[in-house]
Amino acid sequence: MDAKLLEILVCPVCKGPLLLRRDPGDLVCKPCRLAFPVRDDIPAMLVDEAEQLPPDLDL
Numbered sequence: 738m739d740a741k742l743l744e745i746l747v748c749p750v751c752k753g754p755l756l757l758r759r760d761p762g763d764l765v766c767k768p769c770r771l772a773f774p775v776r777d778d779i780p781a782m783l784v785d786e787a788e789q790l791p792p793d794l795d796l
Contacts, residue, residue, distance in 0.1 A: 743764075
């Protein structure tokens with residue numbers, strides 16, 4: 738994923754920064770505990786497509 742794109746993308750829920758997890762390849766919002774999938778280098782920033790991460794998962 739392009740570093741400049743990652744700098745401007747924010748969580749659609751809380752507007753916080755996102756972290757890139759290379760494995761499994763998604764963008765994560767730590768405060769919301771949401772993982773947004775990246776498909777073909779295109780982030781799917783829809784809340785309906787995000788995965789709720791378990792509270793015990795270390796980010």
